[in-house]
Amino acid sequence: MRRRKPLPVQDIAFVGGCLCVDFVNTTGARSTQSERERLQTYADMLIWSRRAGLLTSAEARRLDEIASNHPAAARRTLSRVCKIRESLYRLLRAVTEETRPRADDVAVIDRLSRLERQRYDLAHQGSRYELRRRQSKEELDCMVWPIVASAIELLTSPAVARLKRCGECDWLFVDDSKNRSRLWCKKECGDRVRARRHYARYKS
Numbered sequence: 001m002r003r004r005k006p007l008p009v010q011d012i013a014f015v016g017g018c019l020c021v022d023f024v025n026t027t028g029a030r031s032t033q034s035e036r037e038r039l040q041t042y043a044d045m046l047i048w049s050r051r052a053g054l055l056t057s058a059e060a061r062r063l064d065e066i067a068s069n070h071p072a073a074a075r076r077t078l079s080r081v082c083k084i085r086e087s088l089y090r091l092l093r094a095v096t097e098e099t100r101p102r103a104d105d106v107a108v109i110d111r112l113s114r115l116e117r118q119r120y121d122l123a124h125q126g127s128r129y130e131l132r133r134r135q136s137k138e139e140l141d142c143m144v145w146p147i148v149a150s151a152i153e154l155l156t157s158p159a160v161a162r163l164k165r166c167g168e169c170d171w172l173f174v175d176d177s178k179n180r181s182r183l184w185c186k187k188e189c190g191d192r193v194r195a196r197r198h199y200a201r202y203k204s
Helices: 019-024 042-051 056-071 071-097 103-117 144-155 158-162 189-202
Strands: 122-127 128-133 162-165 172-174
Touching: 019 071, 019 144, 019 172, 042 056, 042 071, 042 122, 056 158, 071 103, 071 144, 071 172, 103 144, 122 144, 158 162
Parallel strands: none
Antiparallel strands: 122 128, 162 172
């Protein structure tokens, strides 16, 4: 069977229905020997973050400049971000399979959640108070924090009951269909399943 070439990060679909789910979908075929990793470089991470609305074009350019001046730091950041992604993937997949998550994955996301909450300051605005995020967009890992916030929001909301794993690939998605009958993360996955079924009927 011909191996499918992975889509570049600029073409990857956003079908997860939630920021953190789209983040874990930046790679695929995890259970095979040909994992389809889209975040090959820190620049790929910037492209995805820009597409996800986490960075403006100017912010992405500034981070790209910093990464160019500090390539080793950028590589370490990408490695760390991908490790966080895999912990989050295993945690969310455990939800879809109704299995007990790994304690170390829970600990990773819990620690990040605590750090994320520390990045807010109480501010007085007009006649009310509000929490304002204290975040420098010149931190190489600045895109991690809204992803972590998204993960905590999903895990602690009723929407987590609608989280599913695609019946064709290992991507995850929040099923927002009316009768909760969605089986695949994207049309292409459904098309592949139907094509195999058609071929099997033809061969028999």
